[in-house]
Amino acid sequence: MLGYILRRTLYTVPIALGVTILCFALVYLGPSDPLSAILPEDAPKELIDRIKKEYGLDKPLPIQYLIWLGKALTGDLGTSIATRRHVIDEIPPALFNSLLLAVLASMLAFTVGSILGGIAGYFHGRPIDRAVTALAVTGVSVPHYWLSIVLVIIFSVEWDILPSMGMGPDGSTNFSLTAENLRHLILPTVALSVIPLAIVARTVRESVRETMNQEFVQALWAKGLTGRAILVHVAKNAAPTVLAVMGLQLGYLLGGSILIETVFAWPGTGLLLNNSIFSRDIPMLQGVILVLALFFVGLNLLVDILQAALDPRIQR
Amino acid sequence: MTETTIGSAILPRAPVVADKPPGYWLTVVRRLRRDPVTLFCMAVLLLIVLAAMFAPLVAPHDPYKTSMLKRLSPIGTPGYLLGTDELGRDLLTRLIYGGRISLFMSFTPVVLAFLIGGTLGMIAGFVGGWVNMVIMRTTDVFYAFPSILLAIAISGAMGAGLTNGLISLTLIFIPPLTRIAESVTTQVRSLPFVEAARASGASTAAIIRVHVLSNVVGPVLVYASSLLSVAIVVASGLSFLGLGVSPPEADWGLMLNTLRQSIYVAPWNAALPGAVIFVTCMCFNLLSDGLRQALDIQR
Numbered sequence: 045m046l047g048y049i050l051r052r053t054l055y056t057v058p059i060a061l062g063v064t065i066l067c068f069a070l071v072y073l074g075p076s077d078p079l080s081a082i083l084p085e086d087a088p089k090e091l092i093d094r095i096k097k098e099y100g101l102d103k104p105l106p107i108q109y110l111i112w113l114g115k116a117l118t119g120d121l122g123t124s125i126a127t128r129r130h131v132i133d134e135i136p137p138a139l140f141n142s143l144l145l146a147v148l149a150s151m152l153a154f155t156v157g158s159i160l161g162g163i164a165g166y167f168h169g170r171p172i173d174r175a176v177t178a179l180a181v182t183g184v185s186v187p188h189y190w191l192s193i194v195l196v197i198i199f200s201v202e203w204d205i206l207p208s209m210g211m212g213p214d215g216s217t218n219f220s221l222t223a224e225n226l227r228h229l230i231l232p233t234v235a236l237s238v239i240p241l242a243i244v245a246r247t248v249r250e251s252v253r254e255t256m257n258q259e260f261v262q263a264l265w266a267k268g269l270t271g272r273a274i275l276v277h278v279a280k281n282a283a284p285t286v287l288a289v290m291g292l293q294l295g296y297l298l299g300g301s302i303l304i305e306t307v308f309a310w311p312g313t314g315l316l317l318n319n320s321i322f323s324r325d326i327p328m329l330q331g332v333i334l335v336l337a338l339f340f341v342g343l344n345l346l347v348d349i350l351q352a353a354l355d356p357r358i359q360r
Numbered sequence: 361m362t363e364t365t366i367g368s369a370i371l372p373r374a375p376v377v378a379d380k381p382p383g384y385w386l387t388v389v390r391r392l393r394r395d396p397v398t399l400f401c402m403a404v405l406l407l408i409v410l411a412a413m414f415a416p417l418v419a420p421h422d423p424y425k426t427s428m429l430k431r432l433s434p435i436g437t438p439g440y441l442l443g444t445d446e447l448g449r450d451l452l453t454r455l456i457y458g459g460r461i462s463l464f465m466s467f468t469p470v471v472l473a474f475l476i477g478g479t480l481g482m483i484a485g486f487v488g489g490w491v492n493m494v495i496m497r498t499t500d501v502f503y504a505f506p507s508i509l510l511a512i513a514i515s516g517a518m519g520a521g522l523t524n525g526l527i528s529l530t531l532i533f534i535p536p537l538t539r540i541a542e543s544v545t546t547q548v549r550s551l552p553f554v555e556a557a558r559a560s561g562a563s564t565a566a567i568i569r570v571h572v573l574s575n576v577v578g579p580v581l582v583y584a585s586s587l588l589s590v591a592i593v594v595a596s597g598l599s600f601l602g603l604g605v606s607p608p609e610a611d612w613g614l615m616l617n618t619l620r621q622s623i624y625v626a627p628w629n630a631a632l633p634g635a636v637i638f639v640t641c642m643c644f645n646l647l648s649d650g651l652r653q654a655l656d657i658q659r
Contacts (some may be wrong), residue, residue: 062501070517181649185642187593189600190634195618197627299506303597307620318601321516333505333513341504 048352053324056345064116067334068109071326116334122327126320131331134316139335141211142305142312146297148229149236154290157241161248164276170255176245183242189303192235196307199231204230211310232308236301240293247289251282284355291347295340391654398650401585401643412459421450423457423610434624443629445615446622447608448536455636458610461522462637465604466591468526473533474584480534481541482576486549486568496542502535511594515603525604531593533587541580548575579621582652589644596637612637 096102103111121131152218164176200208207228255261255278264274302314309315313332320328392398411418420441427448435443437453442451484495502510548554548571557567586592598604599613607618615633623630 054445058497059500061503062498066501066505070513073514073517074519133383180643182642185589185593185645186602186637187596187634187637187641189597190616190631190638193616193623193634194631197623197631201627208452243447296506296508299509302509302512317516321512321601321603322461324519326517329516333509336509337505340506344504 045353045356049349050110051347052348052352056341060338060341063328063337064113064334065109067330067337070113070330070333074326091119121331121334124325124328126323126325126328129314131328134328135313135331135335138311138313138316138332139339141310142298142301145232145236145301145305145310145312146228146294148233149297150240150290150294152233153237153240153244153293154155155288156237157244158248158286160241161245162252162275162279164245165249165252165256168249168256173249176249180242180249182248183238183245186238187309188235188239188300191238192231192304195231195235209309229269232304232310235304235307236297239300240297243293244286244290248282248286251285252278255281284351287354288351290348291343295343298339299336366583375568390653392650395650395654398654401650403646404583404639405643405647406460408636408643409463411456412463415457415460419450419453419456421453423453424427424608425449429472432622432629434626435628435632442632443626445619445629449497451632454610454615455612455633456635458612458615459636461598461605461609462592462596462612462613463601463640465522465525465529465595465599466588468535469595470531470587470591472526472530473537473587474580476530477534477537478541478576478580481538481543482545482568485537485545485574488546492542495538497641499535502532507532507590508594508597511598512603515598520603520606522605525595525598528598529591532552532594533584533591536587537580538582540583544576544579545572548572578655582655584646585651586645586648589641589648592628592637592641592644 079091093102096244101108108141108292108309121135123129124131127134160176160179164173166175197207199206208231210226211225261274261278264277296311301310301312302317304310305314306318307311317332319330322330399449406409415423420439427444430437430440430444430448432446433440433444433448435441440450440452442455445451445454480495484492503515509617511528511532515524518524518528554567554571557571562570575596593614595604596613596616599611600617602614602617604613605611607614612633616630619626619633
């Protein structure tokens, strides 16, 4: 097991390095020089040269990358062009808010998805199975930003029972366990959970159906076990796959929540990203993407290790 | 190819047996005909695509003509079946016209990624060695990003616009298609009939053209068709964030974005463009499921 963990971790290193290269390259994708955002258009040539030297932009690209990587590794992701604050100071609170939403949505998706998928797989081919399958197709097809808008229309505009914007009363961004804060959580969590819910339901259904067809389940029936006892066996066999799917979904939620956070004005990484795009705040954009991508890489690693721990056959 | 002609010239034609199994494509068509859901989705998509193509002929109004008096008329207003938007433009007309950019923004990246990713994957799988390593490890890096995040990051860094949106969408679809093409090519390469072709003196180009291509195109095409539903949601998502075309152009994602400001005045008008995205995505999903099942001869 230790050997597997070590091998899997070592394999992650080149990927993480690749991620940093891609994030570094983002700056050069822009339509203009990275400096044009901070310099006036009629800046004299001496000034441009001096600033280029200050930022290290006069050096060849690989050297620039190494300098940037060295700084990033020590937590220096540069200064936000829009707010003039250190990028690294802005990310943690936003990441906490996004994680809060993503974890809650994952939990909701996992619970409801497993139950629905389990029922559908157990009663394979019956009307209830067909209903769940139809629901799952609908769930993966719903554009989550549109679903957010529809939820706002129903619960905030038409019925006026839930808040549609922000994280707490009066636009506060500090989370505390008050009723008002919890009410703000409901709509974004539900909107975010729909896609993973459908995916989990599908996976659990397939997994349960496959396991139910295996010989050992026939043996359990023959042994005279009740349906409930058999379900425990089936769940144990389905767990590694479902866990892997759910782990990846948590990462997708964190990355994909940008659109939902925009609709609900939720102060997370998505909103940070959205704001940085529109103020052309490239250091901030780069920083947020880097943190999110590395988080995703780490999550993948963790899921793989957990999966191998649950199912030793995976450690090849 | 020559072997078969020689063979059929020598051997007499096999007598037609009554219970001869029907051809592959006939079976596929027969299965599709028995699948009402897939047929319905095909019809809906055809309707949407045709309406977008012939928009000037079918649309009841001018998509850009604004009217201060008719702003945000509710759904069902006489003459304006689906109401009007925040500038008094007919919503039905704009939804029909919007399909042009939205569908273009989802089809083009998938087609481009199919060509580029398919080629890269076949090269990686056929050449193997360090070429395979370079291509596949680069693919792994792209896999480290949730695709929608990557699309937003690249589009965001490049700036808003149709071309930049197309580039970023193409980039996120290349890695999965490369992976499929690579794994199928690697499998096909080691099969006995490829060995036999090589032993009988076939050139590398001929092996790729005849054996590899014919086996790889199918699975990659099926996967690419399942990406269309993702493409429509992500492409509209980019426009929704303001990273696609700019007003007054009609595009489903952009319309959803601008109508959102009027959500308290005309809530259901604001939901319409998203409903169209949803229906299109759902039809693509069901159609690709249906096609996969019909093409899967083992089932």
